[in-house]
Each structure stands twice: as C-alpha cells, then as structure tokens.
Amino acid sequence: MTKLTNHHSWEVNETTMHVNLQSTTNFYSKGRPMKNLKLFLGAAAVLMVALSNQPVQAQKNLKFNFFPPGKDPAFPKVFKPYMDQVSKASAGTVKIDSFPGGSLGRNPRQQLKMVADGVFDITMAIPAYTPGRFADRGMFELPGLFKDAVEASTTIWRMYERGKLKGFEKMQPLMFGGVSQYLIHTVKPIKSLGDIKGLKIRAGGPVHSATIKALGAVPIGMPAPAAAENLSRGVLDGASFEWFATKAFRLFDVTHYHYEAVLGANYLVLVMDKKNFDGLPGAAKKAFMKYGQESLARKFGGLHLKINTMIRKIAEKDPKHTVIDPSGADVAKLAAIRQSVRDGWKKKTPNGAKMLADAKAILAEIRAGK
Numbered sequence: 001m002t003k004l005t006n007h008h009s010w011e012v013n014e015t016t017m018h019v020n021l022q023s024t025t026n027f028y029s030k031g032r033p034m035k036n037l038k039l040f041l042g043a044a045a046v047l048m049v050a051l052s053n054q055p056v057q058a059q060k061n062l063k064f065n066f067f068p069p070g071k072d073p074a075f076p077k078v079f080k081p082y083m084d085q086v087s088k089a090s091a092g093t094v095k096i097d098s099f100p101g102g103s104l105g106r107n108p109r110q111q112l113k114m115v116a117d118g119v120f121d122i123t124m125a126i127p128a129y130t131p132g133r134f135a136d137r138g139m140f141e142l143p144g145l146f147k148d149a150v151e152a153s154t155t156i157w158r159m160y161e162r163g164k165l166k167g168f169e170k171m172q173p174l175m176f177g178g179v180s181q182y183l184i185h186t187v188k189p190i191k192s193l194g195d196i197k198g199l200k201i202r203a204g205g206p207v208h209s210a211t212i213k214a215l216g217a218v219p220i221g222m223p224a225p226a227a228a229e230n231l232s233r234g235v236l237d238g239a240s241f242e243w244f245a246t247k248a249f250r251l252f253d254v255t256h257y258h259y260e261a262v263l264g265a266n267y268l269v270l271v272m273d274k275k276n277f278d279g280l281p282g283a284a285k286k287a288f289m290k291y292g293q294e295s296l297a298r299k300f301g302g303l304h305l306k307i308n309t310m311i312r313k314i315a316e317k318d319p320k321h322t323v324i325d326p327s328g329a330d331v332a333k334l335a336a337i338r339q340s341v342r343d344g345w346k347k348k349t350p351n352g353a354k355m356l357a358d359a360k361a362i363l364a365e366i367r368a369g370k
Contacts, residue, residue, distance in 0.1 A: 060280070062096045063120040067108055068225065070100030072248040073307055074177075078300050079124070079270070082291055089287035094280065096122070108223040116170070116273050124177075126268050127167070128205030129223065134167035139355050140178060141207035142345060143264035143338040149242075149308070151366055152178020153301035156267055157294045158362045164355065172277035174270040174292040177300040179242050180308045182208070182263040185255035186238035187231055189322070193330040196259065202227045202239035204266045207345060211263050212240060214337045224249050231255060243311040244304050258315055259324045261334055264341075270296075 064083050066075050075098075083096040105114045111125040112133075127137040139145075146152040156176040159165050182204075184196060197216035203209040209219035220236060227239045228250040239251060240263055246252040270292070277285065315321040326334055346352040 059092055060094045060284070062094055062122060063104060064096055064098045064122040065102065065104040065111070065114070065120040066098065066100045066124055067102035067106055067111060068100075068124075068248055069250075072100075073244075074248075074300060074303060075100050077303050078296070082296055083122075085291045086284070086287040089283075089290065090281070091283040094284040094287075106225070108225065112171075112271070115271065118273075118276070121276055122174070122270065122272050124268050124270050126204075126266060128208070128266050134165075135349075136165050136167070136355060137267070138205070138207040138345060138349065139352070139359060140267045141205050141211075141264045142342050142356075143211050144181070144262055144335075144342075145359070146178060146181065146265070146363070148301070149178055149180045149265075149304035150298060150301035151363060152180070152265060152267065153297040154294060154366050155359055155362050157297040158365075159359060161293075162358075164358055168269075168271075170274050171269075172272045172274045174272065174288055175294075175296040175300065176267055176269050177297060177304075178267040179244065179265045179304050181265050182240045182242055183261050184238055184240055184259040184263070185246060185251055186257045186259070187255055188237065188257070190257050190259055191324060192327060193259075193261070193333055196238075196261075199237040200235070202230070202236050202241075204240070207341070208240065208264055208266065210344065211337070211341050214341055215261070215263075227251060228254055242304070243308040243315075247307070247311055252311070252315075252321075256320055257322050257324065258312075260326060262338070264338075 064079070066072075066079060068075070080098050080100075083098050087094060087096045099120070104120045105111065105123075108126055109129045111123045112130060114120060115123045115125070127134040128141065140152065140156055146155065153176060156165075156178050160168065160173060160176060184190070184201065186196075186199065190196060193215065199217045200220050201212050201215075201217045203212045203219035203221055204224065205221075209221060212219035217238075220230075222230065224241070224245060227236065227241070230236045231239060231251070231254045238255065240261075241249070241251060242265065243258075246255070246258075272288075277288070280288075312323065316323050342356075346356060349355070
C-alpha cells in the first residue's frame with residue numbers, strides 16, 4: 001500500500017490498482033480548487049507511470065504427464081485435483097495441463113529422463129525402473145514391511161523429508177506414493193504355494209524379483225503396462241501386483257486366480273526437475289508444497305487402500321475369480337521366505353540395517369498416530 005499526502009489524503013493499493021480518495025468535499029472546500037486539482041492530477045500521473053513500469057509476471061504453462069492408463073483412479077481422484085489446486089493457488093503464475101495415458105511419453109523407464117530433458121514438467125516415475133540411480137529404493141520393496149499403502153506412502157515421504165533417501169538431488173519430489181502389498185495373480189488355477197513353483201511371474205524390481213525367485217517361481221521383469229498383453233500371449237503365467245493394479249492395468253480381465261502371498265510392493269514419486277522447480281515464482285512453489293508432500297502421500301495411500309479392499313470383495317463375489325488365502329502351513333513358509341529376503345537385502349546393501357531401523361522408527365510414529 002502506498003500513501004501520499006499533500007494537503008489531502010489518498011491511498012493506492014498496488015495489487016488492485018484501486019485509488020481511495022478521502023473526503024473529496026474537503027479537498028475542494030479550501031478555496032483553491034484549480035491548484036489542488038492540478039496537484040492531484042500531477043501526482044496521480046506520476047504514480048500511474050511508476051506502477052505501469054512494475055514488471056508483470058507472465059503465467060507459465062506446465063505439463064503433467066501421467067503414463068498409466070487414464071482410467072487409473074489415481075488420476076481423477078488424486079493427481080488431477082492436485083494439479084488444479086496448485087494452478088488455482090499460484091496467484092495466476094502457473095497453469096498446469098494434465099495429459100493422462102502417457103500421451104506425452106508412455107515408456108515408464110524414460111519418465112525421469114524426459115522430465116529432465118523438458119519434454120514435460122511433472123511426471124509420475126517408479127524408481128525401481130532405474131535401479132542404478134536410487135541405491136536406497138530397494139528397502140520399500142521388502143515383503144511384509146508395511147501393513148497398507150497409507151503406511152508405505154507416509155513412511156517414504158518422511159524418510160525423504162529427513163534426508164535419508166539418496167538419488168533425488170537433481171529432482172524436486174512433490175510426493176511419494178507407496179502401494180499395498182503384492183499378491184500373485186495367475187491365468188491357470190493355483191491352490192497353494194507349491195502350485196506357484198516354476199511359473200513365470202512378472203516382477204517389478206530387483207528385490208521383488210528376489211522374492212518371486214524365493215517362492216520357486218521365475219521372475220520376469222517388465223513395466224506394469226505390458227503385463228496384461230504378455231499374460232494374454234502366454235509369455236507370463238502370472239503377475240505380482242496389488243489389487244489396485246488389476247483394474248488399472250487390465251489384469252482383472254486376464255487373470256482369475258489370486259493368491260494372497262504378501263510379497264512386498266513398489267513405490268512411485270511425483271517429481272519435477274529441480275532447476276525447473278527452483279525457477280518457478282514463489283507463489284507457485286508454495287502452492288506445490290502446500291497441497292503436496294505428506295498430505296498428498298496420505299491421500300494417494302488412502303485411495304489405494306480403499307480400492308484394494310473394494311476390488312478384493314468384487315473378486316470374492318465373482319464366480320469367474322478365485323481368491324486364495326494361504327493355509328496354515330503356507331503362512332509359516334511365506335513368513336520364512338519374507339524374512340530371508342529381508343536378511344539378504346540387509347547384507348547386500350551398505351547401511352541397509354540402519355535404513356531399515358530408521359523406517360521402522362518412522363512406522364512406530366505413524367502407528368502411534370504421530
């Protein structure tokens with residue numbers, strides 16, 4: 001607010017460009033209307049010139065690429081509303097256009113490269129698809145670490161926020177999304193853990209592959225969107241995903257047997273290139289952080305948890321689908337397999353024991369309601 005006084009009082013709000021004259025009656029009542037009018041008009045002219053020279057920040061258009069199918073519920077329920085919130089709260093400095101279905105780039109393994117190259121500004125990426133880049137990410141694939149997607153999403157964000165994750169130095173994470181524990185979905189009937197031996201099962205990352213191998217199956221690495229087609233063609237006998245993915249990636253149409261093995265999971269990151277983010281106006285950066293971070297991570301995890309529960313109930317009621325809960329003997333075998341995978345990861349990973357202890361401490365906070 002600028003206040004100028006010269007025998008009269010008036011104010012100009014630089015934001016709204018609104019001029020407020022105080023007591024124009026008194027202004028003309030002093031017997032010097034022409035002189036005062038000239039003073040007023042002269043001062044107003046000077047002020048308007050000064051204000052017109054203020055730099056006007058042009059709106060920046062940003063592109064958000066969402067590589068999964070557009071019918072993935074996370075797009076309309078989590079990511080699109082977030083982009084709209086940021087656009088609205090940025091004081092007109094940014095406008096975000098969303099492109100579902102990977103219309104700007106569909107290859108999941110290339111998302112981080114394309115966002116760094118400026119093909120688009122924001123993307124959802126899966127660190128497991130670039131294993132050499134994120135040394136710490138394997139911990140979040142460990143089987144049985146998290147009870148659900150809310151725990152996973154919140155823990156991963158807090159690990160990053162506290163400086164315990166490496167590999168993101170040239171990026172600006174906006175949120176992390178962990179998913180619920182994976183199970184086995186197969187084309188052919190299975191009744192027990194023994195029936196999985198020798199099957200070719202899609203796996204999502206090195207730790208997940210080690211878990212599949214420990215079951216006696218053959219892990220086949222491939223991006224999630226390719227799984228349904230390869231199941232239809234017989235390249236795969238099954239795939240390991242959470243329930244949510246069976247709908248998002250059309251697995252529900254090609255697999256009809258679902259074995260609840262609790263096999264670990266994967267996680268994603270919503271990310272911008274750091275230089276791009278740092279160059280945004282302050283209002284835009286503030287909006288990204290206000291509506292992102294842990295609150296968005298929890299929203300993503302909550303959606304996954306809700307939909308996982310819903311899809312399992314649908315499968316249980318559908319005569320075309322069979323849901324198999326492990327028997328008592330298989331429960332013990334699976335627990336031993338999960339423990340062996342966790343122990344193997346700790347031995348192979350520098351500082352792995354410390355990272356796992358940090359994650360468990362954060363989990364304790366979350367479970368205590370903190």
